[in-house]
Amino acid sequence: MKIHHLNCGLLHAPPNPRASCHCVLIEHAGRLALIDSGIGLDDIARPAERIGRAVIDAAGFQFQEELTAARQIGRLGYRTTDVVDIVLTHGDPDHAGGLADFPAAAIHLSAEEFAAVSAGRPRYSNSQFVHAPRWVSHPASRDSWYGLQARRLPLSVEAEVLLIPLFGHTVGHCGVALRVGGRWLLHVGDAYYLRIELSTDDHPVSALAAARADDDQLRRGSLRELRRLAKDHADEITMFGYHDFSEFPGEVSPAAL
Numbered sequence: 001m002k003i004h005h006l007n008c009g010l011l012h013a014p015p016n017p018r019a020s021c022h023c024v025l026i027e028h029a030g031r032l033a034l035i036d037s038g039i040g041l042d043d044i045a046r047p048a049e050r051i052g053r054a055v056i057d058a059a060g061f062q063f064q065e066e067l068t069a070a071r072q073i074g075r076l077g078y079r080t081t082d083v084v085d086i087v088l089t090h091g092d093p094d095h096a097g098g099l100a101d102f103p104a105a106a107i108h109l110s111a112e113e114f115a116a117v118s119a120g121r122p123r124y125s126n127s128q129f130v131h132a133p134r135w136v137s138h139p140a141s142r143d144s145w146y147g148l149q150a151r152r153l154p155l156s157v158e159a160e161v162l163l164i165p166l167f168g169h170t171v172g173h174c175g176v177a178l179r180v181g182g183r184w185l186l187h188v189g190d191a192y193y194l195r196i197e198l199s200t201d202d203h204p205v206s207a208l209a210a211a212r213a214d215d216d217q218l219r220r221g222s223l224r225e226l227r228r229l230a231k232d233h234a235d236e237i238t239m240f241g242y243h244d245f246s247e248f249p250g251e252v253s254p255a256a257l
């Protein structure tokens with residue numbers, strides 16, 4: 001199994017720092033799975049229709065075709081139909097825009113997030129879902145992982161992947177745990193925007209995170225759990241989020257950032 005860290009989009013709304021769209025590509029035996037999907041080709045072709053001017057301006061969406069997951073996977077020598085699974089932390093437009101570029105993929109997400117997306121809640125962009133994605137919704141389970149609930153995903157790609165509910169940013173927002181060798185990667189999605197939130201609330205981005213949360217009490221609870229994991233299990237878990245450029249491993253080429 002090979003893991004690629006891909007930056008599949010760029011957001012910049014000063015004075016906030018430039019934000020990445022940190023997706024993970026799992027490659028195994030000629031099949032691919034993605035964690036989150038970034039800004040997609042259709043978003044770039046029809047931004048106002050797909051995302052809307054107000055959201056584009058507020059979040060600072062930048063549109064660069066070469067950053068899309070579809071183009072990056074092409075540069076690795078694969079076709080978009082080789083992506084058989086996408087695990088979605090949540091349905092916000094900067095995470096879900098690439099879904100339509102991968103027609104063969106099953107889209108895994110929590111049952112709570114699926115319900116919110118299906119209800120057409122205004123924070124989501126319905127036009128990103130009109131291609132009828134093949135949703136696979138995962139309800140609560142009795143499994144646990146380091147004291148958190150876990151939902152084991154039956155992916156077509158051979159990989160041990162768990163949805164870890166980290167609710168609050170959206171009603172069904174989840175992290176994604178991936179076993180790599182003897183360790184775990186934990187993609188926390190938007191449970192924090194910047195890694196500094198693991199150590200302090202006294203940062204301008206904390207106000208943004210609170211403002212963007214569907215349920216800020218739940219968001220704070222999820223962040224507390226991540227702080228616990230970072231403190232007690234740093235030797236077993238490598239944690240990173242979607243928007244903090246500093247969290248890309250060193251081998252990611254600057255061109256991809």
Ligand SMILES: [Zn+2]
Nearest residue numbers: 092094190242
């Ligand atoms: Zn986001």
